[in-house]
Structure formats: C-alpha cells, structure tokens
Amino acid sequence: PTGLYGIEKYYNADLAAGNEIRLTLDRNIQTQSESVLRELMEKFGAKSGTIIVEDPSSGKILALANAPDFNPNLYSKSPIENFLNPATQSVYEPGSVFKPLTMATGIDLGAITPETTFYDSGSVTINGEEIKNWDLKAHGTVTMTNVLEQSINTGAVFAARKVGKKNFLKYTKRFGFGEKTGIDLPDEVTGSLKNLERKNSKEIDLATASFGQGTAVTPIQLIGAFGSLANGGKLMRPYLDAEENPHVVRKTMSKETSEKVTRMMESAVEKAFVAALPEHRIAGKTGTAQIADLERGGYTEEYNHTYVGFGPASDPKFVALIKLERPRAILAGATVVPAFRELARFIINYYNIPPDKTTE
Numbered sequence: 001p002t003g004l005y006g007i008e009k010y011y012n013a014d015l016a017a018g019n020e021i022r023l024t025l026d027r028n029i030q031t032q033s034e035s036v037l038r039e040l041m042e043k044f045g046a047k048s049g050t051i052i053v054e055d056p057s058s059g060k061i062l063a064l065a066n067a068p069d070f071n072p073n074l075y076s077k078s079p080i081e082n083f084l085n086p087a088t089q090s091v092y093e094p095g096s097v098f099k100p101l102t103m104a105t106g107i108d109l110g111a112i113t114p115e116t117t118f119y120d121s122g123s124v125t126i127n128g129e130e131i132k133n134w135d136l137k138a139h140g141t142v143t144m145t146n147v148l149e150q151s152i153n154t155g156a157v158f159a160a161r162k163v164g165k166k167n168f169l170k171y172t173k174r175f176g177f178g179e180k181t182g183i184d185l186p187d188e189v190t191g192s193l194k195n196l197e198r199k200n201s202k203e204i205d206l207a208t209a210s211f212g213q214g215t216a217v218t219p220i221q222l223i224g225a226f227g228s229l230a231n232g233g234k235l236m237r238p239y240l241d242a243e244e245n246p247h248v249v250r251k252t253m254s255k256e257t258s259e260k261v262t263r264m265m266e267s268a269v270e271k272a273f274v275a276a277l278p279e280h281r282i283a284g285k286t287g288t289a290q291i292a293d294l295e296r297g298g299y300t301e302e303y304n305h306t307y308v309g310f311g312p313a314s315d316p317k318f319v320a321l322i323k324l325e326r327p328r329a330i331l332a333g334a335t336v337v338p339a340f341r342e343l344a345r346f347i348i349n350y351y352n353i354p355p356d357k358t359t360e
Helices: 006-010 012-016 027-044 072-077 095-108 144-150 153-174 203-210 219-230 255-272 336-351
Strands: 048-054 061-067 117-120 123-126 129-132 140-143 234-236 248-251 283-292 299-311 318-325
Touching: 006 012, 027 048, 027 061, 027 318, 027 336, 048 219, 048 336, 095 144, 095 153, 095 203, 095 219, 095 255, 095 283, 095 299, 117 153, 123 153, 123 203, 129 153, 129 203, 140 144, 144 153, 144 255, 153 203, 219 234, 219 255, 219 299, 219 318, 255 283, 283 336, 299 336, 318 336
Parallel strands: none
Antiparallel strands: 048 061, 048 318, 117 140, 123 129, 234 248, 283 299, 299 318
C-alpha cells in the first residue's frame, strides 16, 4: 500500500507519478518545535501535544509537530492513533484562548471598545447556571482590556451578550470555525458549533462559547483565526506545498479592529510577564480548558492547555500555537506559556528580527 497518511496520502497521485513535493516547513523551526514539544511532554506527562508555526501573511506552515509520534523505521510497533494528525483531525474546546476573538467580534461591530467598562461581581447566573471566574475572584469595575489581561470569564460573557447570539455565530464562522481550512492534508475535520447553531440553543450556550467552552475546534482552525488578528483581518488558507500561492479565504474584521485587539493581547502578555520578551512586542493569549466528560456529561477535572501568540506585534512574522492534552499541571501559565516564549525567542533570533519594543 502507498500513501496511507499525511502529505504522502494527500499527494499520492503526484508522488506515484514521480513528481516531487517541496514543503513550506522550515527545517530549523520544525526541529526546535519538536524539541520544545518533547521537553513539555516529558516534564508534564501530557497525553498528547501539538505545535504549529505559521506565517500569518501567507498561511505557509513553517512547523507542525505532534506527540506522541512514531519511528518511521519501526512504524508497525506504534499504535494506530499515533498516525493521525491532531492538528487537523482532532477537536477540543479551546477555553480562554478564544477570548480575543470574542473581543474582536464586539469591537468590529462597534458594540464595545477596548476601554468599555463593566462591573465584575465574580459570577453571572444565566438560565439558572452560575458562571464564575477561573480565579474565583470578583474584579470590580474593569475595562475590556483588563478582561483579557486577567482572563475574566464574566467579562467575555458581557462582550458576547452585547453582540448577541446571531452576530457572535456569524463572526465565529467568519473566523473559520465549523468548516475545513482546506489545508493540503488528508481527512481534515470541521469541529462543531452545534451549541450555537441548534434552534433551541440558550443564552448560556452563547455565554460559555464566549470563553471557549461548548464549541469544538481544531488547532489548525484556531491558529488561522489568530493569523487574521496578526495580518490585519485576513483569513488565509494554510498550506504545506511550497509551490502553492497564498490564498485569502475571506476578511474576518477591519484592520483597525485587528490592531486594537493586538494591543489588548500585548497588554495581557506584558502584565502576565511569562511570555514577554525584553526587546520585542508579543501578542498572545492562554487557554486552560476543562475537558468535557463525554460519558456522564459536564466536565472532568482534567485540562487542555493552549497558548497562541504572534510577534513581533508591529509586523508579525510568525504565529505559533502550543497545545497540551491533560498535562500534570492546572494552569497553562506554567506549561505552554514558557514554552511559547522559548520558541518565539528562537524564531526571532533565527530570523534576525530587529527590536520593536521601546525600552526605557
């Protein structure tokens, strides 16, 4: 049998005809991504992990690493699931990493600005269900920028309710969720927006979706949506064949909106400090999402950790996603965020990108 998985399966006809496929992958960024992922997996005993690095201006995939993987020389010894590509073939609820997209929706529609304030009492009750903040705190009067800085769930709910379910769903689809990205890899899945699309969906479904719970996405969809924040509002089709040309799928938001949300994300990075670099402006967001209990309903006490960020914020040259499934740590700030900083520093040095941060 030939071409059962991955690039080989997708381009099997071309390869069988003796044609070569040159990939967009950058060998050095790929090697570094694999190294960072290996360390993360070992240190935190995660069940699986994924790293994707993309050029936001074109959609070129610069690195794509998954763990656990397999030894090509002894592939018959690996379990079959190791041959699947979680970046494109597995879905998960992303959690708070979704909040910048909620903010982008509200800002693009003129329903909120980065300076819009609301009063956070620590919880909000909708359809009889209570939503609390991850830190179980009440933050008082805060701006939408503060909401991203401190990852306040009730603030994301406030922003989503300002735009309403119909608009929220429209923008979520505009960001590429609920459809295939069209990447040149086999058997891509679409994720699910059922909680927002069904006729009898409730206000609570909109509320939880605002901070990335209830909707199911793939890592490749998520990095594409963040790519559109980085490049001024264009959703690019991701691709691996170096002979391809960049393709704009659609406009997701205005350039002004993307710039405002980028500044909000930058502020979140600077305040939390963990992902910040001394000389370069970085924009990013963490997500620590409880994993749904598919047997009993509700959520387990296990988590997925995600970080998506891009830099330098003044003219982004890369957007990177790091995801860990069920690591032995509760907060993403301890796992994927330091790993992102290490990877971002490597890429910036490798590309020899001049500083864009004004230092005192």
